[in-house]
Amino acid sequence: IIVCCLLMVCVFATAQEPCPQVIPALQQWKGGKGELALPAEGSIVLSPADEATLSPTAQILAQDLKELFGWNYVIKTGKPAGKDICLSLSKPDKELGEEGYTLTVNRYAGIAAPTGQGVFWGTRTLLQILHNEQGKLPKGTARDYPLFPNRGFMLDVARKFFTMDYLKQYVKILSFYKMNEFQIHLNDNGFPQFFGDDWNRTYAAFRLESERFPGLTAKDGSYSKQEFIDLQRMGLEYGVRIIPEIDIPAHSLAFAHYKPEIASRKYGMDHLDLYKKETYQFVDSLLDEYLSGDNPVFIGDLHIGTDEYNKKEAEQYRYFTDRYLKFVEKYGKNVRMWGGLKWLPGKTPVKAEGVTVNAWSYDWVDPVVSLQDGYKLINTCDTYLYIVPAAGYYRDFLDHQWIYEKWSPWIMNRKQTLPEGTPGVLGGTFAVWNDKCGNGISEQDVHLRSFPAMQVLAEKLWKGENKNVTYEAFAKLCKTTPEAPGINLLGKVPAETALTEAGKELSFNGKEAVSTPLQEVGYPYSVEFQLCPEKTNPISSILFQGPHSVVYTNWENTRRIAFSRDGYTFVFNSYRLPADQWTTIRIEGDYKGTSLYINGALQERLEGRTMQVYRKEYDRMEHMTYQETLIFPLQQIGDSRNGFKGKLKNILVRQQH
Numbered sequence: 001i002i003v004c005c006l007l008m009v010c011v012f013a014t015a016q017e018p019c020p021q022v023i024p025a026l027q028q029w030k031g032g033k034g035e036l037a038l039p040a041e042g043s044i045v046l047s048p049a050d051e052a053t054l055s056p057t058a059q060i061l062a063q064d065l066k067e068l069f070g071w072n073y074v075i076k077t078g079k080p081a082g083k084d085i086c087l088s089l090s091k092p093d094k095e096l097g098e099e100g101y102t103l104t105v106n107r108y109a110g111i112a113a114p115t116g117q118g119v120f121w122g123t124r125t126l127l128q129i130l131h132n133e134q135g136k137l138p139k140g141t142a143r144d145y146p147l148f149p150n151r152g153f154m155l156d157v158a159r160k161f162f163t164m165d166y167l168k169q170y171v172k173i174l175s176f177y178k179m180n181e182f183q184i185h186l187n188d189n190g191f192p193q194f195f196g197d198d199w200n201r202t203y204a205a206f207r208l209e210s211e212r213f214p215g216l217t218a219k220d221g222s223y224s225k226q227e228f229i230d231l232q233r234m235g236l237e238y239g240v241r242i243i244p245e246i247d248i249p250a251h252s253l254a255f256a257h258y259k260p261e262i263a264s265r266k267y268g269m270d271h272l273d274l275y276k277k278e279t280y281q282f283v284d285s286l287l288d289e290y291l292s293g294d295n296p297v298f299i300g301d302l303h304i305g306t307d308e309y310n311k312k313e314a315e316q317y318r319y320f321t322d323r324y325l326k327f328v329e330k331y332g333k334n335v336r337m338w339g340g341l342k343w344l345p346g347k348t349p350v351k352a353e354g355v356t357v358n359a360w361s362y363d364w365v366d367p368v369v370s371l372q373d374g375y376k377l378i379n380t381c382d383t384y385l386y387i388v389p390a391a392g393y394y395r396d397f398l399d400h401q402w403i404y405e406k407w408s409p410w411i412m413n414r415k416q417t418l419p420e421g422t423p424g425v426l427g428g429t430f431a432v433w434n435d436k437c438g439n440g441i442s443e444q445d446v447h448l449r450s451f452p453a454m455q456v457l458a459e460k461l462w463k464g465e466n467k468n469v470t471y472e473a474f475a476k477l478c479k480t481t482p483e484a485p486g487i488n489l490l491g492k493v494p495a496e497t498a499l500t501e502a503g504k505e506l507s508f509n510g511k512e513a514v515s516t517p518l519q520e521v522g523y524p525y526s527v528e529f530q531l532c533p534e535k536t537n538p539i540s541s542i543l544f545q546g547p548h549s550v551v552y553t554n555w556e557n558t559r560r561i562a563f564s565r566d567g568y569t570f571v572f573n574s575y576r577l578p579a580d581q582w583t584t585i586r587i588e589g590d591y592k593g594t595s596l597y598i599n600g601a602l603q604e605r606l607e608g609r610t611m612q613v614y615r616k617e618y619d620r621m622e623h624m625t626y627q628e629t630l631i632f633p634l635q636q637i638g639d640s641r642n643g644f645k646g647k648l649k650n651i652l653v654r655q656q657h
Contacts, residue, residue, distance in 0.1 A: 015033070016030075016031030016032065016033065016140070017031040017032055017033070017034070017035070017138035017139055017140050018031060018138070019031070019468075020129045020132065020133065020137075020138055020142075021132060021469070021473075021477055022125050022128040022129060022132070022481075023128065023177055023455055023458060023459055023474075023477060023478065023481055024177065024178060024458045024459045024461075024462035024463040025459060025462075025463040025466050025468075025469065026125070026142045026144045026463075027142075027143060027144050027145055027463065028142060028143040028144065029140060029141070029142050030140055030141045030142075031138065031139070031140040032105070032106065032138075032139035032140040032141070033139060034139050035133075035136045035137060035138055035139060036083065036105050036106070036107075036108070036109060036136065036137045036139060037083075037135060037136045037137075038071075038083055038085070038109065038130065038135060038136075038137065039071075039083055040069070040070070040071045040072065041071070041072050041073075042071065042072075042073050042074075042083060042084060042085065043073060043074055043075075043076050043080075043081070043084045043085070044058045044061055044062055044073050044074070044075045044076070044084070044085045044086075044087065045075075045076050045077070045078060045079070045080040045081075045084045045085065045086045045087070045108075046058055046075065046076070046077050046086075046087055046088070047077065047078075047088050047089075048077045048078075049089075050087070050088055050089045051077055053089060053116045054087045054088075054089070054116060054119055055075070056237055057087060057116060057119055057120045057123060058075045058087055059075065060120075060123070060237065060238070061073070061085070061087075061123045061126075061127075062074070062075060063485070064123075064127055064485035064486075065127070067485035067486035068127060068130070068131060068482065068485045068486075069130070069131075069135065073085070080108045080110065081108065082107045082108055083107075083108060084108040084109070085108065085109045085110075085111070085126070086108055086109070086110040086111070087110075087111050087112075087119050087122075087123070088110070088111070088112045088119075089112070089113065089114065089115070089116070089119065090102070090112040090113060090114055091114065092114045093114050095143070095145060096113060096114055096118060096143065096145050097114075097145055097146075098114075098115055098117060098118070098149075099115070099117050099118050099121055099145060099146050099149070099178075099180075100113060100114070100118050100121075100143070100144060100145030100146070101113035101118040101119060101121055101122035101125075101143075101144055101145075102122075102141060102142065102143050102144075103122050103125055103126065103141070103142040103144070104140075104141045104142075105137045105138065105139045105140060105141075106139055109126060109137055111123060111126065117239050118145075120175075120238070120239050121144070121178050121239065122144070124175065124176055124177075124178060125142070125144065127176075127485065128176075128481060131481070131482060132477075132480070132481070146178065146461065146462045147461065147462060147463065147464040148409060148425075148426060148427030148428065148461045148462075149180075149426055149427060150180070150181055150378050150426040150427035150428070150429070150461075151178065151179045151180050151181065151427050151428065151429075151457070151458065151461040151462060152179060152180070152181030152182065152183060152243070152378065152427070152428070152429035152430075153170075153174060153179060153181070153182055153183070153429060153430060153431075153432075153450065153454055153457075154183035154184075154185060154245075154358075154380070154429055154430070154431040154432070155167075155170070155182070155183070155184060155185065155431075155432050155446075155450075156185040156188060156431075156432060156433045156434045157184055157185060157186065157207055158185055158186060158187050158188035158189075158204075158205050158206070158207060158247075158254070158434075159188050159189070159190060159203070159205070159433075159434040159435065159436075159437045160434035160437070160441060160446070161205070161207065161218070161220060161221030161222075161567075162443055162446075163221075163443070164223055164227050164231065166443050166489075167182075167184070167231055168231060168234060169484070169487050169489065170182065171231070171234055171235050171238050171240050171242075172238060172484040172485070172486075172487055173451070173454070173483050173484045173487060173489075174238075174240050174454065175238035175239050175240050175484070176482070176483070176484040176485070177454060177455060177458035178239075178458060178462050179240070179454060179457070179458050179461075180239055180240055180241060181240065181241050181243055181429065182235065182240050182241070182242050182243065183243040183244075183245055183303060183429065183431075184242060184243065184244055184245060185245045185247065186206060186207045186208055186244055186245055186246055186247075187204075187205065187206040187207070187246060187247055187251065187252065187254045187255070188204070188205070188247060188251045188253075188254075189202055189203060189204035189205070189251065189252075189253035189254060189270050189437075190202050190203040190204070190435075190436075190437035190438070191435070191437075191622075192268070193613045193614075193615045193617075193622060194436075194437070194438070194611065194613055194622075194624055197616070199253065199256075199263075199268060199269035199270070200257070200269075202253060202269075202270075203437040203438065204253035204254040204256075204257055204270075205218035205220070205221075205254055206218055206222075206254040206255070206258075207221065207222045207223055208222065208223055208225070208228060208244075208290070208297075209222060209223065209224045209225045209228075210286070210289060211225075211289070212285055212286070212289050213258060213259075213282075213285075213286065215258060216254070216255070216258045218254070220567070221567075225290075225297045228244070228297060229295075229297060229299070232298075232299045232300065233299070236299075241300050241301070242299070242300065243300070243301050243302075243303050243336065244290075244298050244302060244303065245302075245303035245304075245305060245336075246286070246287065246290075246302070246303075246304060246305065247304075247305030247306075247307070248272060248283060248304060248305050248306070248320075248324070249271060249272040249274060249279075249305075249306070249309055249317070249320055250270060250271050250272075250305070250307065250308045250309045250310075251270060251305060251307070251308065252270055252271065252272050253269055253270040255272065255282065255283075255286075256269040256270065256272065257269075259278070259282055261276070261278055262276060262278050262279040262282055266310075267309075267310040267312075267313075271309060271310060274313060274316040274317065274319075274320050275316065280323075283324070284327065287302075287324070287327065287328065290302075291328065291331040291333060292331065296331070298333070300333070300334075301333060301334045301335065301336055301356075302328050302333050302334075302335055302336070303335075303336040303337065303338075303358075304321075304324050304325070304328060304335060304336070304337050305337065305338060306321050306324075306337040306338055306340050307337075307338035307339075307340055307360070307364070308338075308340070308364075309340065309344065311343060311344055313344075314344035314345060314346040315346045315347065315348050317340075317344050317346075318341070318344060318346050318348035318349075318350050319348050321337065321340075321350050322348065322349060322350045322351050325337070325350070325351040325355055326351055329351075329354065334354060334356070335354070335355055335356075336355070336356045336357070336358065336378075337355065337356075337357060337358070338357070338358050338360055338364075338365075339357045339358060339359050339360055339361065339364050339365025339370065340364050340365065341365065341366075341369075341370070342363070342364055342365050342366045342369070343361075343363055343364040343365075352370075352373045352374035352375045353374055355374075355375055355376070356375070356376045356377070356378060356426065357370055357375045357376070357377055357378070358377075358378050358380040358429065359377045359378065359379055359380060359381065359412055359413070360380045360381065360382050360386075360431075361381075361382050361413065362383075362413035362414060362415050362416065366416075367412040367413075367416060367418060367425075368416070368418070371422065371423070371424045371425075375424070376424050376425075376426050377412075377424055377425050377426065378425075378426050378427055378428060378429050379409040379410075379411075379412055379425065379427070379428040379429070380428065380429045380430070380431060381411070381412060381413050381414075382394065383413060383414045384398070384399070384402075384403065384407060384411070385398065385428065385429070385430040385431060385457075386430075386431050386433060387430070387431065387432045387433070387449050387450065387453065388432075388433045388434075388435050388436075389432070389434065389436075389441045389445060389446055389449055389627075390436065390439060390441060390445075390625055390627050391435050391436050392623070392625070394433075396449065397449050397452070397453070398430065398449075398452075398453040398456070400452055400453065400455075400456045400475070401471050401475075403456050403457070403460060404456050404459065404460070404471045404474055405471055407460060408420070408460065408464070408465070409425055409427055409428045409460075409461065410422065410425065427461050428457060428460075428461055430450075430453050430454070430457050432446055432449065432450050434446070436624045436625075438624075439624050439625065439626055439627055440566075440568050440570075440626045440627040440628060440629075441566075441627045442548070442565055442566045442568075442627070442629060442631070443489075443548065443566060444489055444490070444491070444522070444548060444631045445591060445627060445629055447489045447490065448490065448522075448523065448591055451483060451489075451490065452478060455478045455481075456474075456478075459474065488519065490522045491519070491520045491521050491522025491523075491525075491631045491632075491655075492522060492655070493518050493521050493522075493653060493655050494655070495654065495655060495656075495657055496652070496653070496654050496655075497517075497518060497652075497653045497654075498650075498651070498652050498653075499516050499517075499518070499634070499651040499652070499653060500648075500649060500650060500651045502650060503649065503650070504649060505647050505648070505649045506637070506647065506648045506649065507646075507647050508637070508638045508643055508644050508645055508646060508647070508648065509643075509645060510537075510538050510541065510638075510642070510643045510644065510645040511640055511641070511643060512638055512640060512643060513545075513636045513637065513638040513639050513640050513643060514636065514637045514638060515635065515636055516634050516635065516636070516637065518634040518635070518653065519546055519547055519633075519634060519635050520546040520547065520548065520549070520631050520632060520633050520634050520635065521631065521632045521634060521653050521655050522631045522655070523589055523590045523591050523629075523631065524588070524589065524590040524655070524656045525588065525589055525632060525653070525654060525655045525656070526586055526587070526588045526653075526654045527544075527586070527587050527588075527632050527634070527651070527652070527653050527654075528584070528585070528586040528587075528597075528650070528651070528652045528654075529584075529585055529586075529648060529649070529650060529651040529652070530582050530583065530584050530585070530648070530649050530650050531543075531553070531577070531582070531583055531585055531646065531647070531648055532580065532581060532582045532583070532646050532647040532648075533553055533554070533559075533577055533579050533580075533644065533645065533646035534579060534580065534645045534646045535579040535580060536645060537553060537554045537559075537579070537644065537645045537646060538554065538642050538643070538644075538645060539554060539556065539557045540552050540554065540555050540556055540557075540562075540642070541553050541554050541639075541642055541643055541644045541645065542638065542639035542642055542643050542644060543637065543638070543643075543644045543648075544632070544633045544634060544636070544637055545633050545635060545636050545639065546631075546632075546633025546634055546635040546636070547633070547635060548565050548566075548631060548633065549563060549564065549565035549630060549631060549632070549633040550563065550564050550565070550633060551563045551587075551630075551632070551633060552564070553577060553644055554577070555571055558576065559576040559577045559578075559579070560572060560573060560575065560576060560577070561575065561577065561585070561596060563594070563630050565630065565631075570594070570606055570628045570630070572596045572603065572604045572606070573604070574603060574604045575596065575598055575603045575604065582647075583598060583599065584598070584599050584600065585597070585598060586600075587630075587632060589629060589630050589631065589632060590629075591629060592607050592629070593605055593606050593607025593608070593627075593628050593629060594606045594607075594628055594629060594630045606628035607628060608625065609625070609626045609628065610623045610624060610625045610626065611623060611624045611626075632653075634653065637651075
C-alpha cells in the first residue's frame with residue numbers, strides 16, 4: 001500500500017498541465033506543472049524598446065480584461081514581476097512567421113512574437129484561456145501559428161444594410177478568433193421578379209458616401225467616407241484587413257439607377273454596358289474617388305467583383321476585367337476579383353500577376369488553370385461556404401460538423417480537390433449573401449448563422465485538422481466561448497431571470513423608463529409578464545426597448561401588440577389588449593418566428609408568410625419567405641417620451657441553453 005501511494009504521489013508530482021482548449025486550437029503545447037492565477041488588479045508590462053509597437057495591443061488587452069472579467073490592468077514598461085502579463089517582440093522565427101507567437105506561463109504570463117500582429121493574436125489566446133479556466137492559466141509553453149495566411153468572412157451589406165456599429169462589433173468577433181479578413185460587399189441589387197419584373201423598381205444599393213456622384217449613395221443606410229476609413233483603421237488595430245468590394249460590371253443596378261445610360265439594354269439593367277465610353281468614365285471616376293490622394297478612403301486591397309456577367313460577352317468582359325485590374329494597381333493597391341474566366345473564356349488576356357481570385361464555383365472558375373496562369377486563390381466554394389439566409393437554396397446554416405471533420409481549403413469545389421500544399425492557395429473565406437431583399441431578416445438573424453460558421457472556419461484555417469478533439473467536444477467549446485469581449489449579439493442570458501419581485505406592481509405614466517440588468521434575450525426564449533394598460537395608453541406606446549429592437553402596445557391606436565427592428569415592423573393582428581384589466585402575456589421567439597400567448601393559450605404565430613411570383617424566364621413560381629423574428633429587448637421598460645401607461649408585474653425571462 002505504501003509503495004502504491006508513493007507511486008501515485010510521483011505520478012501527480014510529475015503530471016504536466018494539459019493543452020488548454022481555445023478556438024482555434026494551439027499548434028503546439030508543452031505543459032508545465034501547476035497554474036498561474038492572475039489577480040484582478042495587475043500590470044501589462046512592455047519593454048521600452050517595444051513600447052511604440054505594442055502599446056496599442058496592450059491598451060486593447062487592458063480594455064478586454066475589463067470587459068470580460070471586470071479586472072483593472074495598468075500598462076507599464078520595464079521588467080515583469082510575478083503574475084504580470086508581459087508583451088514583447090522576439091527575433092524572426094521561420095516557423096512562427098508573420099502571425100505566430102509563443103505564450104509562456106510560469107511566474108508571469110509572457111507573450112512574445114516576431115511581429116506586433118503575432119503578439120496581438122497571443123492576447124486573444126490568453127483571454128480565451130482565462131475565460132475557459134476561470135481566471136487561471138496552466139503553466140507551460142505554446143507555440144502557435146496559422147496554417148493559412150488568409151482567413152476571411154464576406155458580408156453582403158448591399159442587399160441588407162448592416163449598421164457601422166455591427167461592422168465594428170464584427171471586427172472584434174473575427175479578431176477574437178484570429179480571422180484576419182473582412183470583405184464588405186458594398187453594392188448589389190435584388191431580383192426583378194420580386195419587383196414586378198421592372199428594373200427601375202428593383203431594389204439596389206451602394207452603401208458608401210460619394211461626393212463626385214451625389215445621390216448615388218443609398219438613402220436607407222450608408223457609411224460616410226470617414227466612418228469607413230475609421231473602420232479600416234480599427235481593423236488594422238485588431239489584426240483584421242477590411243476588403244471593400246465594388247461589384248462591376250454585373251450586380252451593378254445601383255449605378256445604372258443613378259446613370260441609366262450606362263446600363264445594358266441587352267442583358268438587363270444590372271449589367272453595365274461594356275461598349276459605352278460613359279461606362280468607363282463613370283467607373284474610372286468612382287474608383288478614383290476612393291483610391292486617389294495622400295489619404296485614400298480605401299487603405300488596403302480592393303475587390304472589383306467581376307462575377308456573373310452574361311456569357312455572350314466574354315471578350316469584352318475580359319477586356320473590362322483586365323482594364324480595371326490594371327487601373328486599381330496604378331494606385332499601389334493589390335486587387336481581387338471573383339472567379340469568372342472559365343465561364344467566359346476567350347482570347348483577350350486578363351492580368352494574373354498580383355491578382356487574388358475568390359474561387360467560388362466549379363462552373364465559373366477552374367482552380368488548376370487559374371493557378372497555372374499565375375493567380376492566387378482563396379477558397380470561397382459556394383457549395384460548402386455560402387450562406388443565403390432563409391432563401392431555400394444554398395445553405396441557411398453551414399454544415400459545421402462536416403466542415404470540422406472533412407473540409408479543407410484544398411477542396412476547391414464539389415468536383416476538384418487539389419493536392420495538399422498546392423502553392424498559390426492562400427486560405428478560405430465564407431460568405432453571407434442577402435439575396436432576398438426586403439424579406440425581414442435581421443442583423444442578429446444573420447449573426448446566428450455566421451457566428452458558428454466563423455468559429456469552425458477559424459479552426460480549420462488556423463489549426464487545420466485536429467484529431468485530438470472530437471466535433472462534439474469542439475461544438476461544446478464553441479457554445480461556451482464568448483463572441484468577443486463586451487459583445488453579446490446572440491443575447492445569451494441566464495436560463496431564468498425574474499426582472500421584477502414576485503407580485504410587485506410597477507406603474508408607468510407614459511413618460512418614464514426603468515432599466516433592467518439584461519440588454520436582450522436571444523433564441524430560443526420566452527418572456528412572460530402581466531399587463532394592465534390604461535384606457536388612455538398613448539398611440540404605439542413603447543413597452544420594452546433594447547439595443548436592437550422595440551416592443552409596442554396600442555400599435556397605431558388599435559390596442560395591438562407589435563415589435564420593430566432593422567427597419568421592419570411586425571404586428572400581432574389577431575389580438576387587441578383590453579384596458580383596465582390584467583392580462584398574462586407570453587412572447588416566445590426562435591430563429592424561425594415569434595409567438596404570442598394570451599393567458600397561457602397560443603394566440604398567434606408570426607412565421608411562414610410568403611410572397612409568390614411567377615418567373616417568366618424559367619416558367620416557374622418563386623417565393624420569398626418573410627422573417628418575422630425578434631430577439632426580445634429588455635434594456636428598458638417604458639420610455640421617457642412615448643412610453644406605456646398602466647401597470648406591469650411578474651416579468652420572467654427564460655432562455656433554453
